[in-house]
Amino acid sequence: MHAIAIHGGAGTLSSAQLTPESDHAYRAALEGAVRAGFEVLGRGGSSLDAVTVAVQMLEDDPLFNAGRGAVLSASGLHELDASIMDGRDLRAGAVTGVRHVRNPIVLARWVMERSPHVMLAGDGAEEFALEQGLEPVPNSHFTTERRQRELDLLLRGEKIAGAEALMGTVGAVALDERGNLAAATSTGGMTGKKWGRVGDSPVIGAGTYAANDCCAVSATGHGEWFIRAVVAHEIASLVRYRGLDVAQAADQVVLRQLARMGGSGGVVAVGRDGRIAMPFNSEGMLRAAMDSRGLLVTGLLKD
Numbered sequence: 001m002h003a004i005a006i007h008g009g010a011g012t013l014s015s016a017q018l019t020p021e022s023d024h025a026y027r028a029a030l031e032g033a034v035r036a037g038f039e040v041l042g043r044g045g046s047s048l049d050a051v052t053v054a055v056q057m058l059e060d061d062p063l064f065n066a067g068r069g070a071v072l073s074a075s076g077l078h079e080l081d082a083s084i085m086d087g088r089d090l091r092a093g094a095v096t097g098v099r100h101v102r103n104p105i106v107l108a109r110w111v112m113e114r115s116p117h118v119m120l121a122g123d124g125a126e127e128f129a130l131e132q133g134l135e136p137v138p139n140s141h142f143t144t145e146r147r148q149r150e151l152d153l154l155l156r157g158e159k160i161a162g163a164e165a166l167m168g169t170v171g172a173v174a175l176d177e178r179g180n181l182a183a184a185t186s187t188g189g190m191t192g193k194k195w196g197r198v199g200d201s202p203v204i205g206a207g208t209y210a211a212n213d214c215c216a217v218s219a220t221g222h223g224e225w226f227i228r229a230v231v232a233h234e235i236a237s238l239v240r241y242r243g244l245d246v247a248q249a250a251d252q253v254v255l256r257q258l259a260r261m262g263g264s265g266g267v268v269a270v271g272r273d274g275r276i277a278m279p280f281n282s283e284g285m286l287r288a289a290m291d292s293r294g295l296l297v298t299g300l301l302k303d
Protein backbone atom coordinates (compact mmCIF):
# COMPACT_ATOMS: atom_id res chain seq x y z
CA MET A 1 0.00 0.00 0.00
CA HIS A 2 1.25 3.49 -0.81
CA ALA A 3 -0.54 6.81 -0.65
CA ILE A 4 0.09 10.54 -0.91
CA ALA A 5 -1.94 13.66 -0.16
CA ILE A 6 -0.95 17.25 -0.83
CA HIS A 7 -2.34 20.71 -0.17
CA GLY A 8 -1.83 24.08 -1.80
CA GLY A 9 -3.17 26.19 1.05
CA ALA A 10 -6.45 26.76 2.85
CA GLY A 11 -8.73 29.65 2.09
CA THR A 12 -6.53 31.10 -0.61
CA LEU A 13 -9.57 31.56 -2.76
CA SER A 14 -13.30 31.86 -2.34
CA SER A 15 -16.08 30.55 -4.55
CA ALA A 16 -16.67 34.14 -5.71
CA GLN A 17 -13.11 34.39 -7.03
CA LEU A 18 -12.95 31.00 -8.70
CA THR A 19 -13.35 31.15 -12.47
CA PRO A 20 -13.46 28.08 -14.74
CA GLU A 21 -9.92 29.01 -15.83
CA SER A 22 -8.49 29.27 -12.32
CA ASP A 23 -10.34 26.12 -11.27
CA HIS A 24 -8.67 24.28 -14.12
CA ALA A 25 -5.24 25.79 -13.43
CA TYR A 26 -5.29 24.90 -9.71
CA ARG A 27 -6.50 21.38 -10.34
CA ALA A 28 -3.93 20.77 -13.07
CA ALA A 29 -1.10 22.02 -10.83
CA LEU A 30 -2.28 19.93 -7.88
CA GLU A 31 -2.70 16.85 -10.02
CA GLY A 32 0.78 17.33 -11.51
CA ALA A 33 2.36 17.52 -8.07
CA VAL A 34 0.42 14.61 -6.55
CA ARG A 35 1.23 12.43 -9.57
CA ALA A 36 4.94 13.31 -9.33
CA GLY A 37 4.99 12.22 -5.68
CA PHE A 38 2.91 9.14 -6.40
CA GLU A 39 5.26 8.07 -9.16
CA VAL A 40 8.16 8.09 -6.68
CA LEU A 41 6.15 5.81 -4.38
CA GLY A 42 5.07 3.59 -7.30
CA ARG A 43 8.63 2.75 -8.24
CA GLY A 44 9.45 1.78 -4.66
CA GLY A 45 10.80 5.18 -3.62
CA SER A 46 10.60 6.53 -0.07
CA SER A 47 7.82 8.65 1.39
CA LEU A 48 10.52 11.20 2.20
CA ASP A 49 11.45 11.52 -1.48
CA ALA A 50 7.78 11.61 -2.51
CA VAL A 51 6.89 14.53 -0.23
CA THR A 52 10.08 16.38 -1.19
CA VAL A 53 9.33 16.06 -4.92
CA ALA A 54 5.67 17.09 -4.56
CA VAL A 55 6.44 20.12 -2.38
CA GLN A 56 9.31 21.20 -4.61
CA MET A 57 6.96 21.22 -7.60
CA LEU A 58 4.45 23.35 -5.73
CA GLU A 59 7.22 25.71 -4.60
CA ASP A 60 8.24 26.21 -8.22
CA ASP A 61 4.66 26.94 -9.29
CA PRO A 62 3.80 30.66 -8.97
CA LEU A 63 0.16 29.83 -8.22
CA PHE A 64 1.01 28.87 -4.64
CA ASN A 65 2.28 30.75 -1.61
CA ALA A 66 5.62 28.93 -1.32
CA GLY A 67 8.86 29.39 -3.23
CA ARG A 68 8.08 31.33 -6.42
CA GLY A 69 4.72 33.02 -5.90
CA ALA A 70 5.23 33.42 -2.15
CA VAL A 71 3.60 36.37 -0.40
CA LEU A 72 5.55 39.52 0.52
CA SER A 73 6.33 40.71 4.04
CA ALA A 74 5.71 44.33 5.10
CA SER A 75 9.24 45.23 4.06
CA GLY A 76 8.52 44.03 0.52
CA LEU A 77 10.65 40.90 0.81
CA HIS A 78 9.90 37.20 0.69
CA GLU A 79 10.78 35.34 3.89
CA LEU A 80 10.25 31.64 3.42
CA ASP A 81 9.66 28.84 5.92
CA ALA A 82 9.71 25.07 5.43
CA SER A 83 9.95 21.84 7.39
CA ILE A 84 10.12 18.11 6.81
CA MET A 85 9.86 15.05 9.06
CA ASP A 86 10.80 11.41 8.65
CA GLY A 87 8.34 9.09 10.41
CA ARG A 88 10.87 6.26 10.69
CA ASP A 89 13.00 7.83 13.35
CA LEU A 90 11.42 11.24 14.06
CA ARG A 91 14.30 13.05 12.39
CA ALA A 92 13.23 16.52 11.29
CA GLY A 93 14.59 19.61 9.57
CA ALA A 94 13.26 23.16 9.28
CA VAL A 95 14.25 26.59 8.01
CA THR A 96 12.65 29.94 8.69
CA GLY A 97 12.98 33.41 7.21
CA VAL A 98 15.15 32.41 4.25
CA ARG A 99 15.29 34.89 1.37
CA HIS A 100 17.56 33.42 -1.28
CA VAL A 101 16.85 29.70 -1.30
CA ARG A 102 14.95 28.58 -4.37
CA ASN A 103 13.49 25.49 -2.74
CA PRO A 104 13.26 25.90 1.04
CA ILE A 105 12.03 22.29 1.38
CA VAL A 106 15.33 21.03 0.00
CA LEU A 107 17.23 23.12 2.54
CA ALA A 108 14.97 21.85 5.35
CA ARG A 109 15.78 18.32 4.26
CA TRP A 110 19.49 19.09 4.26
CA VAL A 111 19.23 20.54 7.76
CA MET A 112 17.79 17.17 8.76
CA GLU A 113 20.30 15.06 6.86
CA ARG A 114 23.49 17.12 6.88
CA SER A 115 23.46 19.12 10.11
CA PRO A 116 23.16 18.14 13.77
CA HIS A 117 20.24 20.57 14.17
CA VAL A 118 16.50 20.67 13.55
CA MET A 119 15.83 24.34 12.78
CA LEU A 120 17.98 27.04 11.19
CA ALA A 121 16.84 30.67 10.89
CA GLY A 122 17.56 33.63 8.61
CA ASP A 123 21.19 34.48 7.83
CA GLY A 124 22.49 31.33 9.47
CA ALA A 125 20.24 29.16 7.33
CA GLU A 126 21.46 31.03 4.23
CA GLU A 127 25.06 30.48 5.30
CA PHE A 128 24.40 26.75 5.70
CA ALA A 129 22.77 26.71 2.23
CA LEU A 130 25.86 28.33 0.70
CA GLU A 131 28.19 25.93 2.49
CA GLN A 132 26.16 23.04 1.13
CA GLY A 133 26.56 24.39 -2.40
CA LEU A 134 23.04 25.71 -3.01
CA GLU A 135 23.08 28.44 -5.64
CA PRO A 136 21.39 31.54 -4.13
CA VAL A 137 18.63 33.29 -6.07
CA PRO A 138 17.75 37.00 -5.79
CA ASN A 139 14.76 37.66 -3.56
CA SER A 140 12.91 38.99 -6.61
CA HIS A 141 12.94 35.45 -8.05
CA PHE A 142 9.91 34.73 -5.84
CA THR A 143 7.90 37.85 -6.77
CA THR A 144 4.75 37.74 -8.86
CA GLU A 145 2.48 40.59 -9.89
CA ARG A 146 -0.38 39.20 -7.83
CA ARG A 147 1.61 39.17 -4.58
CA GLN A 148 2.93 42.68 -5.19
CA ARG A 149 -0.64 43.88 -5.74
CA GLU A 150 -1.84 42.15 -2.59
CA LEU A 151 0.87 43.78 -0.49
CA ASP A 152 0.17 47.20 -2.02
CA LEU A 153 -3.53 46.86 -1.20
CA LEU A 154 -2.75 45.74 2.35
CA LEU A 155 -0.34 48.61 2.97
CA ARG A 156 -2.98 51.06 1.68
CA GLY A 157 -5.39 49.55 4.19
CA GLU A 158 -7.69 48.12 1.54
CA LYS A 159 -9.45 44.83 1.96
CA ILE A 160 -8.29 41.83 -0.05
CA ALA A 161 -11.27 39.50 -0.26
CA GLY A 162 -10.97 38.40 3.38
CA ALA A 163 -7.94 37.80 5.55
CA GLU A 164 -7.65 34.26 4.29
CA ALA A 165 -6.61 35.51 0.87
CA LEU A 166 -3.38 36.65 2.50
CA MET A 167 -2.25 33.15 3.39
CA GLY A 168 -1.55 29.87 1.70
CA THR A 169 1.05 27.17 2.05
CA VAL A 170 1.94 23.93 0.33
CA GLY A 171 2.46 20.55 1.90
CA ALA A 172 2.50 16.81 1.40
CA VAL A 173 2.20 13.61 3.42
CA ALA A 174 2.95 10.10 2.20
CA LEU A 175 3.10 6.42 3.11
CA ASP A 176 5.50 4.20 1.16
CA GLU A 177 5.53 0.45 0.51
CA ARG A 178 7.87 -0.11 3.45
CA GLY A 179 5.34 1.46 5.81
CA ASN A 180 7.32 4.65 6.30
CA LEU A 181 5.48 7.93 6.75
CA ALA A 182 6.78 11.42 5.96
CA ALA A 183 5.44 14.99 5.96
CA ALA A 184 6.68 18.26 4.40
CA THR A 185 5.38 21.84 4.45
CA SER A 186 6.58 25.06 2.80
CA THR A 187 5.24 28.61 2.87
CA GLY A 188 5.79 32.30 2.35
CA GLY A 189 3.73 32.87 5.50
CA MET A 190 1.27 35.77 5.62
CA THR A 191 1.19 38.88 3.45
CA GLY A 192 2.53 41.95 5.24
CA LYS A 193 4.12 39.98 8.09
CA LYS A 194 6.51 41.98 10.28
CA TRP A 195 9.12 41.60 12.99
CA GLY A 196 10.40 38.25 11.76
CA ARG A 197 7.01 36.65 12.27
CA VAL A 198 7.12 32.87 12.02
CA GLY A 199 4.00 30.77 11.52
CA ASP A 200 3.33 27.09 12.13
CA SER A 201 4.75 25.71 8.88
CA PRO A 202 8.38 25.35 10.02
CA VAL A 203 7.39 24.36 13.56
CA ILE A 204 7.60 20.59 14.03
CA GLY A 205 4.44 19.42 15.78
CA ALA A 206 2.42 22.47 14.72
CA GLY A 207 2.52 22.57 10.90
CA THR A 208 4.33 19.30 10.23
CA TYR A 209 4.59 15.93 11.97
CA ALA A 210 5.23 12.32 10.99
CA ALA A 211 5.72 9.18 13.04
CA ASN A 212 5.46 5.63 11.74
CA ASP A 213 3.40 4.49 14.72
CA CYS A 214 0.53 6.85 13.93
CA CYS A 215 0.36 9.22 10.97
CA ALA A 216 1.85 12.05 8.92
CA VAL A 217 0.29 15.52 8.93
CA SER A 218 0.89 18.79 7.04
CA ALA A 219 -1.16 21.85 7.96
CA THR A 220 -2.24 25.10 6.37
CA GLY A 221 -4.09 27.99 7.89
CA HIS A 222 -3.72 30.84 10.34
CA GLY A 223 -0.39 29.82 11.84
CA GLU A 224 -0.73 31.48 15.23
CA TRP A 225 -3.70 29.22 16.04
CA PHE A 226 -1.99 26.15 14.64
CA ILE A 227 1.00 26.72 16.89
CA ARG A 228 -1.17 27.22 19.97
CA ALA A 229 -3.21 24.09 19.24
CA VAL A 230 -0.03 22.16 18.24
CA VAL A 231 -2.22 20.82 15.46
CA ALA A 232 -0.11 18.19 13.72
CA HIS A 233 1.11 16.57 16.93
CA GLU A 234 -2.32 16.78 18.52
CA ILE A 235 -3.75 14.75 15.64
CA ALA A 236 -0.91 12.24 15.97
CA SER A 237 -1.54 11.96 19.72
CA LEU A 238 -5.22 11.20 19.21
CA VAL A 239 -4.23 8.36 16.87
CA ARG A 240 -1.43 7.14 19.14
CA TYR A 241 -3.04 7.32 22.56
CA ARG A 242 -6.76 7.30 21.87
CA GLY A 243 -6.66 4.82 19.00
CA LEU A 244 -8.72 7.07 16.72
CA ASP A 245 -8.28 6.56 13.00
CA VAL A 246 -6.62 9.40 11.15
CA ALA A 247 -9.88 10.85 9.81
CA GLN A 248 -11.51 10.94 13.25
CA ALA A 249 -8.41 12.50 14.79
CA ALA A 250 -7.99 15.13 12.08
CA ASP A 251 -11.70 16.04 12.21
CA GLN A 252 -11.57 16.34 15.98
CA VAL A 253 -8.70 18.82 15.89
CA VAL A 254 -9.55 20.81 12.75
CA LEU A 255 -13.34 20.89 12.86
CA ARG A 256 -13.77 21.06 16.64
CA GLN A 257 -10.76 22.21 18.67
CA LEU A 258 -9.39 24.67 16.13
CA ALA A 259 -12.79 25.86 14.96
CA ARG A 260 -13.77 26.54 18.60
CA MET A 261 -10.65 28.67 19.06
CA GLY A 262 -11.38 30.57 15.84
CA GLY A 263 -8.40 29.13 13.95
CA SER A 264 -9.10 28.84 10.26
CA GLY A 265 -7.46 26.24 7.99
CA GLY A 266 -7.02 22.53 7.46
CA VAL A 267 -4.64 19.61 7.15
CA VAL A 268 -3.77 16.69 4.94
CA ALA A 269 -2.99 13.51 6.85
CA VAL A 270 -2.27 9.88 6.08
CA GLY A 271 -2.36 6.96 8.51
CA ARG A 272 -0.24 3.79 8.75
CA ASP A 273 -2.98 1.97 6.85
CA GLY A 274 -2.74 4.48 3.98
CA ARG A 275 -6.05 6.11 4.77
CA ILE A 276 -6.14 9.79 3.90
CA ALA A 277 -7.95 12.66 5.64
CA MET A 278 -8.15 16.23 4.33
CA PRO A 279 -10.48 18.20 6.66
CA PHE A 280 -10.62 22.01 6.69
CA ASN A 281 -12.81 24.58 8.45
CA SER A 282 -12.09 27.38 5.96
CA GLU A 283 -14.07 28.06 2.81
CA GLY A 284 -11.64 26.04 0.75
CA MET A 285 -8.42 24.08 0.81
CA LEU A 286 -6.55 23.26 -2.37
CA ARG A 287 -5.86 19.55 -2.15
CA ALA A 288 -5.23 16.31 -3.99
CA ALA A 289 -4.65 12.67 -3.09
CA MET A 290 -3.70 9.39 -4.75
CA ASP A 291 -3.25 5.86 -3.48
CA SER A 292 -2.31 2.44 -4.80
CA ARG A 293 -5.93 1.30 -4.60
CA GLY A 294 -6.78 3.66 -7.45
CA LEU A 295 -7.85 6.79 -5.59
CA LEU A 296 -7.27 10.08 -7.41
CA VAL A 297 -9.02 13.20 -6.14
CA THR A 298 -8.51 16.92 -6.41
CA GLY A 299 -10.55 19.50 -4.51
CA LEU A 300 -10.60 23.26 -4.07
CA LEU A 301 -13.64 24.28 -2.07
CA LYS A 302 -16.08 22.24 0.05
CA ASP A 303 -17.48 19.33 -1.97
Ligand code: ASP
Pocket: 009, 010, 167, 168, 169, 187, 188, 189, 190, 198, 199, 200, 201, 219, 220, 221, 222, 223, 224
Ligand atom coordinates in the same frame (compact mmCIF):
# COMPACT_ATOMS: atom_id res chain seq x y z
N1 ASP B 1 0.24 28.47 8.02
C1 ASP B 1 0.89 29.49 7.27
C2 ASP B 1 1.42 30.54 8.21
O1 ASP B 1 0.74 30.91 9.14
C3 ASP B 1 0.02 30.15 6.26
C4 ASP B 1 -0.97 29.25 5.58
O2 ASP B 1 -0.92 28.04 5.68
O3 ASP B 1 -1.85 29.77 4.89
O4 ASP B 1 2.50 31.02 7.99
